Amino acid sequence: MAELFRVGGKMKIYTYRDPFNLKSEEFWKEISQYPNLCVSQTLVLGLTQNPKRNYVRSDYNYIYTIDKLIDQLYGSWTDDPPNDIKQFISYSNEINQIEDPNIRNTFQFNRSSVVQSIRMLIELGISPEEIPNLEQDSMNIFRTIYSNLSKEDCWNVLNKIKVDKSVLKKAFEDLLEEEIDELKKNNPQDKNLQDLCKIKEDPESIKMDKIVIHGVHKFTPMITRFINDLRSAGVEIIFIINYIDEFERIYETWREVYRWTGLEIPKSSRTGISKNNLGEAIACLLEGEIKNYYKEHIEFIKFDNISSFCDYISEVYSEVDTSKLRKNDKRSRIFNMRQQFYIVNTEEVNNILKQYHPEQFGNRHFLAYPIGQFILSLYNMWDDKLATLKIDGNHLKECLSIGFFQQPNRPNPLEIYRKIEFYYEHLSIEDNYTIDKLLDKLKILKDNIHELDKRESVKKSSSLIRRFAMYTLTIEEVDYFIDVINLILKTSKKLFGDGHNKVNFKEHYSKLIEILTEGDFDPSYLIEEEKKMIEDIKYRISLIEDEDIEFEGSIEDLKESLHFYLARVESKEERKDQSSWIARNFEQLDGGVLLKDATRTGRAYHIGLVGDLDMNITTRDLLPWPLTEEFFTKNRFGNKNYIATITSFKEYRNFIRYSLFYATYFLDKKIIISYVENRKEEKNKPYYILDILGLDAERYDDRKSKIFRKRLRPRVENKISLPISLQSTKDEARNFLFCRYKYLIEEVIQGGTYFESEYHQNLYYKTMLFLNSWEKLQGKDISLVEDVVKKTNLELKKYFDSWSEINFIDAENKAIDEIKKRQIQRDQYGDYRVRVMKDRNDDYIETRRKFIYAKIDQKGEKTQEKGRQNLIREVMYLPYEHDIQNEIYNFINYNEGIEKNQEIEKCEYCAQNNLCLYGFRENE
Ligand code: SF4
Structure with a gap:
């Protein structure tokens, strides 16, 4: 039975031992009468969508995530992009006043963090006057910036928002309305619909005297502010948390983060049941006791790098049979994955997965479409001081990959760029590698090709220079590429003008839309969705009021605002529904555990990124610059909200540890745990507790994965009609003997060997x-x-x-x-x-x-073996040429897989090394 402690009357904490038996707790009756808020959407689902566990939506009146309600109440502060832009612009104007160029650059470079810091202090109710005048230059400047900005309207939005019971009531009613609308749209047969409509009809029956909050460990500044506002409005807060008192150490973190409430966390009178699982072993280890557990239930995997981990997740996601699911039902697709992924740090992984599976992450942002990438690249390459584009290989490739530039019967401009890219690569070290410089270089290249053509027509043979990638181009191709580059330059000049000017945002975005739809580009290359979004953006731009002179800024400000302005209008539901993310974060684990038996039973839980580097999140990782832990611990501020926030940030790493325990304790079935070995240029180790408990990770061999195998096999079906008869030249036969994969790329797809990289x-x-x-x-x-x-x-x-x-x-x-x-x-x-x-x-x-060479040595011990020194001896002498011809015939016509050369020493000199990467893999 859970116990209750009261101090102060406006807050209380209830605890439960077993998440699956929440409803049998004495407090259940009380909490089900009041609105419930959960830390994550997955927890909302866990508490409402698992009839097998007796958790259904009709148990509650209102139940939403705490963030959703915060947006509803404080939306003009937390969810108002135009106001965010105004803040960025006012910040930029402010830092332009800083005289010292080094300090100005620092504040410019860290603009997102500083803006975030000021927002955080406002949310915590810490005024600039409370920041002491310190020796530290940057903190004093920060204080001045904050002080000046706090006089502007766009920074004073939050302080004007007042929350009382009637505002709260209205916010819940609006959320219910949204919930009903979503259900009617997506699932009109849902049996909860009727119950929800009944609640809607009788809102007066729901009292706002108490609000129940489930599972909050991280008290973000907005959560502490919200709680404070509720208490001031006379609302009692009931916190519900999981707590097993015999595991003192693992639950210590909950006592720490709730200390600010002045309440003691009740100890349960119940006795625990031994689970003999990893969770119990983790908790006991922290109590100084070694406990055995069933190792056979645990699969522990080590991934080489983050891409290999993402490939693995992507493969599991792709396997889901969507034919049986409702169209666009993203959530069901996730819950039907044979593995459910919960990982420590979701941002990096989900960003990669977004590229693989954009359909899962809501309609894509305009900037994620090819046309958006084109625009983004122009902005990123534009140098306002030089008033031209500065070349960045990746951005230029984004620009070249959109359909606008493709002309019939011409090679793709991107392919042309690839052939010259490495040759001009070192120019990028120079500070002023502008697009004009590239144009000059292209003219020289064209003259050289012209001269080469003339020389070769006299000699009637081709020169070895043709083995350099840039000299495989024809004059027509270079001319065409020069035209494309000129068009990009012209477009950017039209858009950005002569530089150095303040830009009016409305005019600028209108011009951008005009260029995209009426300029030199052929709009037929835009896909339907892109066209629709452009119309949508046009409409939103028309809403910017002409007299709003504050909407003026530098090109740098414009870049910041790009994401806001070109975002599609997406519903808050879509944006904030983290339960539909392919890999969910640890904060969603408690909900994930509750969903254990919600659908089919064959699902395994995969707890990822459980390596030392990922698990040990510090306060520094969570605080934006220039705020630090000392800033909060050494100073005393009037409003004490910050104590809850900072303590929970400090405790976050222990929360991560607790979450690992929670999952491995309450999920009885097979669990997969994994970590990634190479993290941001550092070697990662398994989380130390797993190491002590004797879990050995098995390396994941991604050559087994379908994705990897797919990458190994370029599609050749369209290039060759089968069966073919061919007589290969000696050169081709040599290449075949060197490596079949190389042969396929060079002789069949590319039409010859040429070298691209600087090294080759x-x-x-x-x-x-x-x-x-x-x-x-x-x-x-x-x-x-x-x-x-x-x-x-x-x-x-x-x-x-x-x-x-x-x-x-x-x-x-x-x-x-x-x-x-x-x-x-x-x-x-x-x-x-x-x-x-x-x-x-x-x-x-x-x-x-x-x-390049006629002899490639085998390194290592085998060098001593007679006759093995030259790895390409056979390539050179072609001893069985007739047999090789037959083999090539069979390979082209009948072979299914492609064998790669096994002697990686040869890969170093192979022109396909960068594409194939085989040599690098084996060398590791
Ligand atoms: S890098 Fe090695 S395996 Fe890859 S194509 Fe070249 S020779 Fe073959």
Whole structure:
């Protein structure tokens, strides 16, 4: 039986031992008469949607998440994008007054954090005057900024909101109305609908004297403010928490975070039942007792990196048979996954999963569509001081990937960019790598290709320079690409003007929409959804009042506002429904546990990111700069709300530990726990408690996953009609022997070998200089070597105008050295002469032309084994050429899988290394 302690009369705490038996607690009758608020949407579902456990919606009158009610009451502060923009602009104007450029830059760079800090202090009721004048420069500046901003209207919205019982009542009625509307829209047959309508008809029967709050551990500034406001309005707060008193240490965190209430947490008189599971072992370990548990119920997995973990989740998500589900029923799709994911830190994982499965995360933000990405990239590349675009490879690729630029029978501009990208990569180190500079470079490239064309038509053979990716382009392709780049530049100039100006937001966004719909672009490339969203944005822009002069700011402010303005109108339900996230956070675990038997039984719970680095969240991680833990602990502020917030932030890491215990204690069935080994360039370890309890993680081999296998198999079906007969050239046969995957990409898909990366291009240049010089030197006296190599280098270097001198000097030295050491022989008069090429096996020359080297050593112990030193000996000599031809035929026509080369030493020199990544994997 739960006990009740009262101090002060306006708050009380009830505890329960077993979440599945909440309804048998004595307090149940009392709490079901009043509105209930839950810490998460999953908990709302757990308490209302599990008839097997006897939890149904009709048990309550109002039951929503606490955040939902907060938005309802304080929406003009918590959920008003135009006001957020005004705050950003006023902040920008304020920091522009800072004289010291370094401090100004710091405050500019951290603008989101500082704005968040000021909002936090306002929510906690700490005024700027209460911040002591400290030595610390940045804190004094922060104080001045806060003090100046607090005079402006947009920062004073929250303090004007008053909450009393009638406001509270109205907010609940509105939420009920929303709930009924959603049900009518999505599930008109729902049997709860009738009950809800009855509540709606008789709102007076629900008293606002008490509000029940379930499971809050993290007292965010808005939650503490809300509680404070309720208490001032004479509403009694009833906190409901889980508490098993014999596990003192694990539950200590709850005592800590509720200390501010002045209430003691009641100890239950019930005795516990031994569960013999991991949860119990964790709790006992903290009490200093080692307890055995059933290890066979636990699967512990180690993922290499976050993408491999996301691939795994994505695969489980994709397996759900949606044919039996209601259309667009995102929640059911999640609950039907064979594994339910709960992870410590959801943001990073869900951001990746959003890219894989945008359909699950609500309609996408406008900026997530190709057209949105295009716009975002323009804004990100625009340099207002230089009044032009500064090249950033990733952003430029986003711009090039939209359909606007694709012309019939022309290659994709993105493919063209890929061929020149690495060649110009080092320019990005320079500060001013602008789009104009790229245009100049492209003109030089075009002239070089033109000259190469002329030379080759005379010689009637193609030069080795064609093995460099940028020289596989034709003049027409470069011309076309120059046009595309010019169009991007023209568009950005039209949009941003000459720079340095304040921009009126309404005018700017209207211009943007005009460019997208009426400018040089062909709007037929917009997909239907994009067109609809543009209309929607147009409408919203028209609502900005002309006289609202505050809506003026710098381009930097504009970038900040972009997300707000171009957001689609989505319902709050969609935005805040974290229960529909593919991977839910730990705060939703208590609800998740309650949902255990809600649907089919075969589901396993997967608790993810349980590594030391992820589990040990510090107060620093939770506080925005420049606020720190000391700021709150060393100062005394009038309003004591901050104590609840800071204590709960400090205790957050213990809450994470508690959540792991909670899940592993109350979920009896098989549990999967995992962690990711490589986290943000650091090596992660399993959470220390799991380590002490002797759980060994098994590495997940993602080559088993369908997603990985899919990536290994490029689609070849459309490229080749089957069966085909072919006679491969020696070059192709060599490539086939080198690696089938490489063969497929280069000979079948790409139409030849060429090198893109800086590393390979450098190596290939050395080979080319060596071969070209040798050709000229055949039979000549050794004394001429240096002179000829230098001249040849001079002839070639004009084709590589983006390289620095050091590349050429290095190549020159290597070529001289190689010729003198390896290609010299004595003639009949005893003079040293350069060997004639014919005297050396043709195979050697051909192999060098194709693969950079004709010998690739096997490193490690096997070097000692006879005959194994050159890994590509067979590639060079093609001993069974006839058999290889047959094999290629069978491979093209009948083979299903593609074997990759197993000797990773070869991968280092393979032009597909960056795409295939096989060499990197095995090296790890
Ligand atoms: S990197 Fe290695 S495995 Fe991949 S294509 Fe090249 S040679 Fe083959």
